[in-house]
Amino acid sequence: MLMHWWRDAVIYQVYPRSFADHDGDGYGDLAGIAARLDHLVELGVDAVWMSPFYTSPQADAGYDVADYRAVDPLFGTLDDFDKLAARARELGLKLIVDLVPNHSSDRHAWFQAALAAAPGSTERARYVFRDGVGDAPPNDWTSVFGGPAWTRVPDGQWYLHLFDTHQPDFNWDNPEVREEFLDVLRFWLDRGVDGFRVDVAHGLVKRLDDATWRGQSEGIAKADPSGEGPPMWDQDAVHDIYRSWRALLDTYGTPGDKILVAEAWVAPPPRLARYVRGDEMHQAFNFEYLLAPWEPDELRRIITESLAANGAVGAPTTWVLSNHDVVRTASRLGVSGPPMLGGIGADDPQPDPVLGLRRARAAALLMLALPGSAYVYQGEELGLPEHTTLLDTLRQDPTWERSGHTSKGRDGCRVPIPWRADAPAYGFSPTGASWLPQPPIWAQLAPDRQRGVEGSTFELFKAALRLRREFGLGSGELRFLDLGPRVLAAEVGETLVVTNFGVERVELPAGRRIVLASEPVEGDTIPTDVTVWSRTT
Incomplete structure (x- = not known):
């Protein structure tokens, strides 16, 4: 490939x-x-x-x-x-x-043209305009930013905005x-x-x-x-x-x-x-x-x-x-x-x-x-x-x-x-x-x-990006190892990555040399909330 x-x-x-x-x-x-x-x-x-x-x-x-x-x-x-x-x-x-x-801005030329045009026009067809249900919006969808996802325009139609009212949604069926x-x-x-x-x-x-x-x-x-x-x-x-x-x-x-x-x-x-x-x-x-x-x-x-x-x-x-x-x-x-x-x-x-x-x-x-x-x-x-x-x-x-x-x-x-x-x-x-x-x-x-x-x-970060490239980590195969219930350990190619989530220190497997650690490590034991990369010695 x-x-x-x-x-x-x-x-x-x-x-x-x-x-x-x-x-x-x-x-x-x-x-x-x-x-x-x-x-x-x-x-x-x-x-x-x-x-x-x-x-x-x-x-x-x-x-x-x-x-x-x-x-x-x-x-x-x-x-x-x-x-x-x-x-x-x-x-x-x-x-x-x-x-x-x-979505676009409501100041986009297309949306300004849509506001100036009539319901059913080609200008409105570029966005999601719908008639409401009486005085209510077409449905009860809500905006990601909070509040309703529909805003009514003066002629009575509503336009959809999944985000802010200033961000009308395009009609991708058009x-x-x-x-x-x-x-x-x-x-x-x-x-x-x-x-x-x-x-x-x-x-x-x-x-x-x-x-x-x-x-x-x-x-x-x-x-x-x-x-x-x-x-x-x-x-x-x-x-x-x-x-x-x-x-x-x-x-x-x-x-x-x-x-x-x-x-x-x-x-x-x-x-x-x-x-x-x-x-x-x-x-x-x-x-x-x-x-x-x-x-x-x-x-x-x-x-x-x-x-x-x-x-x-x-x-x-x-x-x-x-x-x-x-x-x-x-x-x-x-x-x-x-x-x-x-x-x-x-x-x-x-x-x-x-x-x-x-x-x-x-x-x-x-x-x-x-x-x-x-x-x-x-x-x-x-x-x-x-x-x-x-x-x-x-x-x-x-x-x-x-x-x-x-x-x-x-x-x-x-x-x-x-x-x-x-x-x-x-x-x-x-x-x-x-x-x-x-x-x-x-x-x-x-x-x-x-x-x-x-x-x-x-x-x-500099060291991590340099070693990532040197060791081919981004393209390596991953295999998880079991080093304990509060540990995440995996071999990626020839590199062993270990993260200790527990309160007890974790001992690195024998024959491994730490090449990078997120915090200082003494010897071969990994403290809590620390990740190390190691290679075979």
Whole structure:
């Protein structure tokens, strides 16, 4: 089998508004990203994925797109994008961009035309408009961000928005919508991108005639024993869309060079694996792994089932621990009980920062040893925790308002990252401006405080990525070993990875030499919440 670059790649997610601010307005931009790509090369990643930078009113931080072929002035210009793409190629980095096909902004020209047109018009047919039931919406679906998923327009019809009211859902039964997005793909492929991360990949096709659904429109979409899932998620017809996209991508260069990555919150693993069949997408984030508790049995189950399901369709598993939508790993794992996912505020129970970072480092070494591809969210390599004391008055995530202030939202994981401990805004912006304030603890986690420091999280990630490549971990076969009930141990090729979840130290099997550990280890016994990689002596 031809070994394509993406099958074992480590890909770094950049959240543009919070990565690096070049022009000093307090928002990250494309020029800032280009200037910081050397950091990613030093770290040792293979590719960079950028969250949306397209023209947008920013009602949902750019995931409400008004023009899919233009750069928002907040982030720069198309010329800035071309310079960034050229710099990435020069440094040997692949470039993946976000695509948001489930919905547009309500300021998109198509939706403005739909509002101005009459019910039943071709303009409205591009979106999901329906008549209501008396004065009630067409059904009782709810928005992922809270509240109803339907909004009424002055002429009495309703439009669907599975997210914010400013994000109307496209009608993917409409051939015009399908052709439009094929053209958007061509536009960015012609500019040299290497792939697309597809937002809400499981949501494009809806079963709108389902009047019996009474569940929430959020979380992982789990199919029932009949194979049916929630009517707004993971419908079988969505796969026809991705087959057409794959056929287009395969016309650019050698088939398999350009990739599609599914953000699909779908379970069980065989259902998710349908997105990465040979004629569809290339990768699908394993969110069940991300959401797993810090427990060996559950992690072993998810790893086993995921590798089996993806292997059955000839695809790698794509591991992820963090992103712009969930509480940062160093805080999520610093609480007892189920992981906190809906944001953490100052009045919530606070994570244990020492425990959280210890487990986050162990979790990173475990993930990076697994066969397949892996994603790293910006700041994860620094051990950044969530900003858990952000003032409620500063929150911008629409989830905060639409949930009636019951969910803190995602702002805490999106705060601009630090670069220099003693600089204004910790080096994020030359003026010291920052669209969200950074917590003081981040100063000691800035790269200039970690670079070259033995045992720092940054140096741990660097070493892990170097050894992962040297040992061929991303492409190795995995075999679990039994080293105790509170231990997760597996051989990946010739490397033994062991994570100790228990309170008792675990002895490494004889004849093994530790080559990397998430925390200092004395002798051959592994302390609690520590992962080690070892090789035969």
